[in-house]
Amino acid sequence: MVDGLVDAVIVGAGFSGLGAAIQLRNLGYGNLAIIERENGIGGTWHVNRYPGAGVDIMSASYQFPFERNPYWSRLYANADELKNYADHVTDKYDLRRYVRLNTSVQSAVWDEDDRLWQVSLSTGELLRGRFLVSASGFLSQRHHPDIPGIADFAGQTLHTTGWDHANDLRGRRIGVIGTGATAVQLVPELAKVAEHLTVYQRTPIWVTVKPDARVPEWVRRLLARVPIARRMFAVLTDVVYDLALNSGILNHRRYGLINRLVEANCKLMIFLAVRDREVRRKLTPDYSIGCKRPAVSNAYYPTFNRPNVHLETSGIERIEPDGIVTRTGAKTRIDTLVLATGFNVWEHNFPGFQTIGRGGIDLGKWWLDQRYASYQGVTVPNFPNYIAMTCPWAFTGLSYFHTIEVQMAHMARLFGELKRRNAVTFEVTEEAKDRFVTVMRPKLDDTVLLHGNCATANSYYFNGFGEVAWFRPTSRRHAMREHTTFPLSDYRIA
Ligand code: NAP
Numbered sequence: 001m002v003d004g005l006v007d008a009v010i011v012g013a014g015f016s017g018l019g020a021a022i023q024l025r026n027l028g029y030g031n032l033a034i035i036e037r038e039n040g041i042g043g044t045w046h047v048n049r050y051p052g053a054g055v056d057i058m059s060a061s062y063q064f065p066f067e068r069n070p071y072w073s074r075l076y077a078n079a080d081e082l083k084n085y086a087d088h089v090t091d092k093y094d095l096r097r098y099v100r101l102n103t104s105v106q107s108a109v110w111d112e113d114d115r116l117w118q119v120s121l122s123t124g125e126l127l128r129g130r131f132l133v134s135a136s137g138f139l140s141q142r143h144h145p146d147i148p149g150i151a152d153f154a155g156q157t158l159h160t161t162g163w164d165h166a167n168d169l170r171g172r173r174i175g176v177i178g179t180g181a182t183a184v185q186l187v188p189e190l191a192k193v194a195e196h197l198t199v200y201q202r203t204p205i206w207v208t209v210k211p212d213a214r215v216p217e218w219v220r221r222l223l224a225r226v227p228i229a230r231r232m233f234a235v236l237t238d239v240v241y242d243l244a245l246n247s248g249i250l251n252h253r254r255y256g257l258i259n260r261l262v263e264a265n266c267k268l269m270i271f272l273a274v275r276d277r278e279v280r281r282k283l284t285p286d287y288s289i290g291c292k293r294p295a296v297s298n299a300y301y302p303t304f305n306r307p308n309v310h311l312e313t314s315g316i317e318r319i320e321p322d323g324i325v326t327r328t329g330a331k332t333r334i335d336t337l338v339l340a341t342g343f344n345v346w347e348h349n350f351p352g353f354q355t356i357g358r359g360g361i362d363l364g365k366w367w368l369d370q371r372y373a374s375y376q377g378v379t380v381p382n383f384p385n386y387i388a389m390t391c392p393w394a395f396t397g398l399s400y401f402h403t404i405e406v407q408m409a410h411m412a413r414l415f416g417e418l419k420r421r422n423a424v425t426f427e428v429t430e431e432a433k434d435r436f437v438t439v440m441r442p443k444l445d446d447t448v449l450l451h452g453n454c455a456t457a458n459s460y461y462f463n464g465f466g467e468v469a470w471f472r473p474t475s476r477r478h479a480m481r482e483h484t485t486f487p488l489s490d491y492r493i494a
Contacts, residue, residue: 007031009119009129010098011105011353014043015086016389017135019064019404020411022093024131027415032098033127035119039101042086043137045079048182050163051189053079056181056210056296060230061237061399064089068230070223076212076296107354108132110384115425117385130424135389136352138400138470141344145177147319154321155335160186171195173333175324177316178340179205181295186340188299191309198310198332200324203458204282206266206289210296238476241398246475249290252448256288259448263289273301282313288452292459345460345470346372350392357383358427367392372469373437375428375490376483377403378410384427387411393440395471396479406476410483414491423493432490443473 007029010017013036021032040046055062059072062082069085077085090096104122111118117132142161144150150157156167160182174194176183179201191197223230247255248262267284274280283301304311315327323333343349350372355363361382367373374380377394378387388394389407396403418426444450449461449468461470472479 004033004125005116005128005130006033007129008033008131008133009105009108009117009127010034010133010135011108012036012043012135012137012140012390013038013041013090013099013101014045014135014137014140015064015089015400016137016404016407017043017133018086018089018093018095019408020133020135020387020389021095021098022064022089023408023411024133024415025093027412028419029131029415032095033129034095034099035103035105035121035127036099036101037104037136040083041090041096041099041101042083044139045082045086047140047161048163049079049083049165050160050182050186052185053182054185055079055082056185057241057399058237060234061241062401063234064401065234065405067092068223068227068234070230071220072215074212074214076210105353107356109356110358110386112358115384131385131387132355133387133389134351134353134355134391136349137390138345138349138395139343141349141352143341143344145339145341147177147316149319149321150337152321153319153337155337157337157339159339159341169193169336172336174198174336174338175200175332175334176338176340178342179203180340180342181205181293182342183340184295184297184300186338187309188297188303190338191303191306194308196308196310198312198324198334199304200312200316201282202313202315203292203456204285205292206263206285206294207269207297207300208262208266208294209269210298212298238399238402241402242476245398249448250443250473250475251446252288252290252451253446256448256452259289259452270301273305275305279304279311282311285457287454287457288448290448291452291454291457292461342460346463350390351388352390355383355386357386371465371467372463373433375433375436376410376486377472378407378483379414379426379428379491381428381430381433384425392469393437393472396474397476402476406479406483409480410486413484413486413488417488417491418493421493426491426493428491432487440473441467444468447473 008024010020013034038046055077058075059077106120108117108119117129119127142159170193172194173196175198177200247258270280270283303309317325317327323331325331350367351363372392374391374393377391396406461468
C-alpha cells in the first residue's frame with residue numbers, strides 16, 4: 001500500500017477535473033493526483049462514443065476560454081474532436097503525469113486531526129490530500145432501466161456509454177429504448193444501417209434546428225493566426241446562449257412567448273419533416289420547451305419516414321430473449337437492444353463516491369436532508385477543503401464550460417486568500433450556505449421549470465423532492481460576479 005500525500009486529489013479527468021487541476025497549479029499547488037475511473041481522459045467524451053455523438057452546444061462556446069481551439073472542423077464538434085481536445089489540453093498543460101486511469105475512488109474521509117482527506121482507491125491504495133475536488137461529472141453514472149426480463153435478453157445489449165465500434169450493426173433488428181438528446185443523435189445513424197429499427201419512446205423530446213456547417217479552411221487559418229478572431233467568435237456564440245438562457249429558461253414568466261414561438265417552430269419542423277400524421281402527433285411534446293433538455297438535429301424527425309423505422313409509444317411490458325413486448329401485448333423481434341436511457345443524476349451521483357466530512361457526516365445523506373443545498377454550487381459546510389465541481393446549484397449557463405469557468409474563478413479567490421493568510425483549511429459557513437439557497441430557491445419560480453408546464457416532462461432536472469437544485473437560476477454574468485466577489489467571511493479560513 002502506498003501512503004501518498006498530495007496537495008489535492010481530483011476525482012475525474014473530464015473537463016471539470018482538468019480545469020480544476022490547471023487552476024490549482026496556477027495557484028501554486030503542483031502536487032496533484034487526478035483519479036479517473038475510465039481508461040482514458042476526457043470524461044463524457046471518452047465514454048460517449050456512440051455513432052453520431054457530438055456536442056450540441058456550438059464549439060466556440062464549448063471549450064476553455066484560455067485554450068480556444070481554432071481548428072474545430074464544424075460549428076458543432078463531434079465526439080472524436082472533443083476527445084482529442086481533452087488530450088491536447090492534458091498534454092499542453094502537462095497534466096498527464098498526475099492522472100491515474102482505471103482507478104475509482106471508493107471513499108474520501110476528512111481527517112480532522114491531520115486536517116486532510118484520506119482517499120481510498122479501488123487499487124487498495126490510500127491517498128492523502130490537503131484538498132479534495134470532486135469532478136466526477138453530472139452525467140457519468142449510467143442508468144440501466146429496470147425492465148422485467150432485460151437480463152434475459154439473448155441478443156446483444158449496448159448502452160450508449162459503452163459503445164463498441166467493433167460491432168457491425170448492419171442488417172440488425174435493433175430496438176432503442178429512450179428518446180433523450182443521446183437518442184436524437186444516435187437514431188438517424190442506426191436507421192442507416194439497421195434492417196429494422198424500433199424506437200421506444202416514453203416521453204417525446206423537443207428538437208430544434210441545428211445550424212451546423214463545416215468551418216472553411218480559410219476561417220480556421222484566420223482563427224489560428226488571429227487570437228482576437230477566436231475570442232470574438234466565442235463572444236458571439238456566448239451571447240446567443242446567454243440570450244437563450246435568460247429569456248427561454250430563467251425569465252419564463254416574462255418571456256414565455258419566446259418559448260411558445262420556439263415550440264411553434266419545432267412543430268413546424270415536425271410537420272414539414274414527418275409524413276405520417278399519427279407519428280407527428282406522437283413526436284410532439286405536451287410540456288414547455290426547456291422543462292427537460294431539448295436537442296438539436298436536422299436528421300432526427302425525417303428518420304421516422306423511413307420504411308425500416310418504427311416509433312413505438314405504447315410502453316414496454318417486458319423484454320424476452322428475442323424481443324420486446326409492449327403493453328398492448330404486441331412483440332417486436334430484435335437481436336440488438338440499445339439502451340439510450342441516460343444517467344442517474346441525483347442518487348449515487350451527488351456525490352459520486354462516499355464522502356465523509358467533519359464529525360462523520362456523510363455527504364450523500366446530508367444532501368438528502370438538506371434538499372441538495374450548497375454554497376454557490378461549489379462548497380458545502382462540514383466539508384472542509386472540499387471543492388465540489390459536481391455539485392447541486394452549480395450548472396451555470398448553457399455550456400458546461402461556463403460552469404467550469406465560474407467554479408475556477410471561485411477557486412482562484414478562495415485559494416488566493418488561503419495563500420495570502422498562509423492558511424491550510426477553508427470551510428464555508430452554514431449561514432453563507434443558507435443565505436445562498438434562500439436567495440436561489442425563489443428565483444426558480446420565474447423559470448420555465450416552475451412557471452412553465454413541466455408536469456409531463458419527466459425531467460431529470462427535478463429531484464426526488466420535486467425540486468430543481470440542478471442549475472443556478474441566475475445569469476452567467478451574475479454568477480461570475482458572485483464567484484469573484486463573494487465575502488471572504490463566508491468561509492472559516494485557518
Ligand atoms: P436522458 O435525457 O436522460 O434520456 C433517457 C431516455 O431514456 C429518456 O427518453 C427516458 O424516458 C428513457 N428511459 C429511461 N428509462 C426508461 C425506461 N425504464 N423505460 C423507457 N424509457 C426509459 O439521457 P440522454 O439522452 O443520454 O441524455 C442525457 C443528457 O446528456 C442530455 O440531457 C444532455 O444534457 C447530455 N447530452 C449532451 C449531448 C451533447 O451536448 N452533445 C448529447 C447527448 C446527451 P423519459 O424521458 O420518459 O424519462
